[in-house]
Amino acid sequence: MYTTKIAYKLYIALCFFVLFTQEQLNAQIVIGTPNLGFSQACASESFNSYSTTFVFSPTSSLNASNQFTIEMSDADGDFSNPTLLYTSNPGSVTTSPATLNFSLPETTSGENFKIRIKSSAPAATSSNSMAFAAYYKIQDAPFTINNLVETAAYCSGGNYLLTIDNPGSGSNDSPLNYPSLTYNWYKETGPTTSIFVTEGTTLSVNEEGTYFVETNYGTCTSNSFSNRVTVTEVSSGNANAEIVSSLGNPFCPGSGYTTLTTLTGNSYQWFKNGAVIPEATNQMYETNESGTYAVQVDLGNCSATGAIELVSELFDATINVTEDNIIEEDESLSVYLITTANSPEFKWYLNDTIISDATVDNFEVTEFGSYKVIVSETSGCIASKEFTFEVNEAFDPFPDVEKIPNVVSPNGDGSNDTWIIPTKYVNGTDTNVLIMTNRGKIVLQTDNYLNNWPENELNLTNINQVFYYVITTSGNETKKGSITVVR
Structure with a gap:
């Protein structure tokens, strides 16, 4: 009886062992070596997508929570510290063969990378893939030396x-x-x-x-x-020192200054049109002007020289007026520009305020003031030229004044610079004008006064000096008085 009970217990334990073993066998899968969809991976910002295909069996052993991952070795094929490239969503991959896509990290650089596939439920790891070259080209454009x-x-x-x-x-x-x-x-x-x-x-x-x-x-x-x-x-003599313009030659000054560069040496001296450029003693020199630029380079036991005829692409433009212009009160001044600019744009200003409706190459000036016009090239070499000019009222040497002034201030400020008297006493009226010092010395006597005294420096000895005048008309009418000349 005792022996029977022992045998029964052994039988029950054996059954549990068989069932447990069978469950464990059913919970394992085998993952095949991943096949690569490429021979080398040359990734960049514009392209970074790669794929691998693998098989696994049995598919029935996958847990609903299973995730497949792709791991990448280091550049020597070592998986001691692998890089995780991809993780699938739980339960998303259930059929074999499977294809997974992945991208490379920006730090990837080497010739012997490998990948492997791992599953999480049940846990399994594939063999390593074939070795492949992989680089992420973080900079993939020409550069300069x-x-x-x-x-x-x-x-x-x-x-x-x-x-x-x-x-x-x-x-x-x-x-x-x-x-x-x-x-x-x-x-x-x-x-x-x-x-x-x-x-x-x-x-x-x-x-x-x-x-x-x-x-x-x-x-x-x-x-x-x-x-x-x-x-x-x-070995002897001078070498050729090439000069390069950073903006090319011809260059567009609208893009800023161009940098002239020559070969490397111990010291440098730059020249423009044959003259030394003070303090231009570096390997590079910035300019926005056309001209013949040259450089002397000390190479140690020998030297080098070079030159470049630098040409600006700035357009030509001219204006038909001078910097200072005069018109009468009821007159106007026609101003126009001639330019070679591509698709030119014009902006006109009066006293630094833009004239909103003036947008073409000409303008009719009717107001006195300070004018500015800016012409810009809007295609090709984007650049601008500026012209400034003044328009003032014409000076009237014989203004219609009512009284004879007793003060003049010949300081060139345009106000009271000369002694201006009523028109009935000036040139053409046969009036005699006499001006003398306070000591009786005659400094002016004329029958054709032009409102132009004093024309010359008076060499005043005091801050102010008094002169006396006598005006005698053709009808013997006489006007007398004093003139104080203020320094």
Whole structure:
């Protein structure tokens, strides 16, 4: 009886063991090696989408909460610290084979990455994929070295330093703005061939040749490369110092100042039209003016010189009036401009206030004041030219005044500068005008007074000086009085 009970208990335990084992077997899956939908992954801001396909079995073993994940190794294929690329939604992947899409992190850079697939319920891990090159091209545009100079030189026994510009001029997208990037320097061996020289952000050249640098994206093709610089050795005499204009030549001054750059040296001196430009002693010189610019570069044991005929694309424009213009009270002045500007735009101002309805190349001036007109080129080289001019009332040498003034102030301010008397006593009236000092010395006597005294410096000894006048008409009418000349 005791033996029977023991046997029964063993039987029950065996049944539970079989059922448990069967459940465990049913809860396991096998995930196949992921197949890649690409041979290399060359990602960028404009493209970063990749896929992998894998099989798993049995599909019936998946828990409703299961999630598939994609993990990526480091650049050497090591999964000690994998990068998570993708996680599926719970229960969203239930059929085999399955295809999952993923993107690369911006820090991806290497030739031997691998991926693997993992499931969460039940837990399983696939074998590693084939190795593949993967790079995220965070900078994928041409950039400049040595400010776009095409030629450079070094003295025999010396060297020339090539550097990546940061930031450089114009729209240059310097890769140095992205600290994670590395660089490979090359020397051309033919029109389409080159050899690797070294890595780094600079290259010290002591061998003649044409050099350039590329951002290191391994086997991935890229647009992240520099301009070419041809470097020569100078044994004696002067080398050619090429000058490059950052805005091109001709250049558009509407874009601001253009930067003239020459090759690297120990010291520099710039010239314009043959004359030294004071304090222009750097590798670069900014200007917005046309002209012949030259530079002398000290290279150490030798020197280099160069010149550029810099031409501005600024349009031509002329105006038909001078800076100072005079019209009568009831007159007008026709002002017009002639210009070569593309799609010109005109703005006219009177006393710094815009004249809203004046928008063409001519204007009829009827008011006295300070005028300004700005003509702008609105297509091509965007730039402007400004013209200013004054329009004043014409001076009347014989204004109709009622009284004979007793004060003049010849200081050139346009008010009381000369002694102006009523028109019945001036030129053409046969009136005699006599002016004398307080000591009786005659300083003016005329029968044709032109309202123009004093014309010359009086050499006044006091702050104010008094003169006396006698006006005698043709009918022997006499007017007498004093004139105080205020200094």
